[in-house]
Amino acid sequence: MFFWTHDVAAAPGRRGIRFAITSRHGGRSEPPFGTMNLGGRLDDPAAVEANRTAVASAFDLPRERLxxxxxxxxxxxxxxxxxxxxxxxxxxxxxSTRGDVALAALSADCVPVLLADPVAGVVGAVHAGRPGMVARVVDRAVDALVEAGADPAETLAVVGPSVCGRCYEVPEGMRAEAAAVSPTSATVSWSGTPAIDVAAGVVDQLSAHGIRVTWVPGCTRESPHLYSYRRDGSTGRFAGIVRLVPEDAS
Structure with missing residues (x-):
């Protein structure tokens, strides 16, 4: 069910946090969406809903709170x-500032970003594709966390797996547009053609706020454990998920 998980233990003055990246294994979806598909519009809705229910249960929540x-x-x-x-x-x-919900960001090549300030008790989930990175969705999310009481110096960020720069070939103009926002996102593909590393751009934007980043290794196009639109075309979605642990469970 999970590709990666990490729990931040509660401590005096600090809330516990649960982070997770789901995998494509352990669910009910049939090929080409097999098996833990959490999104998309082409799969059997009953299978997607069963998968979402299983993930919610793993986070000790009823389905409607994921x-x-x-x-x-x-x-x-x-x-x-x-x-x-x-x-x-x-x-x-x-x-969110609530401990009775978990937030999810779906991906099949884009960058799932999970944010948490365990001192203020604020969490966030971000879907950052190339358009979102260029539009600075990460900056907007950080601003919203701060408005909710978070301090970037106390905030932890998890940048989940996405299509790597070597596998994300784009036209030169598209790379230039991304580089104008985040120069570190400009790269070359395996064959030396223009490419974008969206996750590198996201990490750059988070670091500019002074946020500590954990970058989970893995390229969606290269990993059989993750969904990838660029690899498969018709495919499912995995998710990055974050939950603020309730104070009475800390």
Missing amino acids: LFMEQCHSADVARADGPWEGAAPRVDALV
């Missing part, structure tokens, strides 16, 4: 104070 977004490659952020009433918000970042 919160997803209607991701749209924007720089918009929404506050998450409980289960959605109606459709999920059409945004690419969520922020």
